Amino acid sequence: MKKVLIFAALIIGIVAIEAYAQCRKTHYFCTSLLSEEQQKEYWTLNNQSKSALFEKGKVYKMSFIAYKGFDYRISVCTDVVEGGDKVRFDLQHDAIVRVKDEYGNTNIRRQRETLYKNADDNLSPTVEFSVDETKKFYIDVNVPASGESSDRKLKTTDNVCVGVLIEHKKGQKLGF
């Protein structure tokens, strides 16, 4: 019995690693959601892009740095087969603000602010932006609760692959 359990654990482990590895470059496929015109534009793959195996209905969170001087394009996708729900995502940052407490004291706090919601933009899978100074961003990806992964190993599970593709290109204002 013990041997069977060890064997089963090994198999589960191997499947999990394989599934994880399967997801590793999901973000490469996010461009397929873009228009032909957008696909023709020249952007450089940014190595802060991330793919992950994630549970349906949960929120995947990641943080990345955007340098002043580059333009950025963020595209978010899953490997859910056609017909599944579209992905919702938010782009956020931490503003550092002064807040008065109940005693009238001024405190400095880091406050998370949402800068963009694709839900307010027809669930667009992509957003382009530039920054006036280098910033740290957060992306919240709401993984659809329904739909099946296109990966046959994940079809019968509650997991799907999620990809956040970050691309950059030289901004218009560079140098002195």
Next chain:
Amino acid sequence: MKNRNFYFGITALTFSCLLVSCGGEDTDNNNEVNNVVLDTLENLESNNSSGVHYSVPTPNELFEIVKLQGGKKESGLVNPLENRENYVETKEKALAFGVYSADLAYMSCFGVGTEFLKYMKTIEEMGDELGISGAFDEDLMDRIENNEGDTDSLFAISNETYYDSYLYLEENEKGTELSLIMGGGYIESLYIICNLVDKYKEGDPIIEKIGDQKLVLENLLEFVSKYQDDQAVQEMINDLISLKEVFEISMEFKESETNVEKSNGKLVLSGGGSYKMTEQALKDITAKVTELRENIIN
């Protein structure tokens, strides 16, 4: 947990000092600041428990933007290959691996020197010793030899190698090695860009990029904190925290309101508060990163 408490305590303390020293930058001097609630244990623990993945820009990305913004190449900045003999322990090798990887990114981006192949071979051998040789393509050396002298191709190869190594290490549960490599790469990149600047000039984009490394350091610390149970990683975290303190004490904080505009289908995001470089900050950061780098390479 104890170390995290220490880290966040230090952050809050140094930020308090920063606010005291930077009163001139405040937009509203009538509002005396009574309390600073930044990077509290509560905030960061809640981030971690919700599983935020912290990405860190690669040295290639940094050198690419520095070059685009007018950075000029300097020779003599990379870690000499002769130093390789100094690295015996696993921690030393992993940190040095990161240092040499950043050197490769710099050399390929700026077209410095003709030793790209030698550095790549050294990295490959060190990767072998660290048990991470699977991170390298079998035909990697052939591709480099075929593209020798072609800066763009070598830059693309070094970028690709860094990313593939990162994925390999993450997937193969070698987070300790990955943390040390990323830490070594960060220190070396910062050291190099600090030494691309002759003197302080307000608004210099390269100096701004040095200040921007504070944000990169924050994400790096968040990323490596997952592996802080390892003593070598913990020691590196302590070093990085001491560098973070220098950033926070010496840079000036400027408050500004967040603004989101849309122009030609693109968002333009501005404001939200930021740190600004000063002449003193440049001196302090350069001195600290030089000290940390010396400890790694010698």
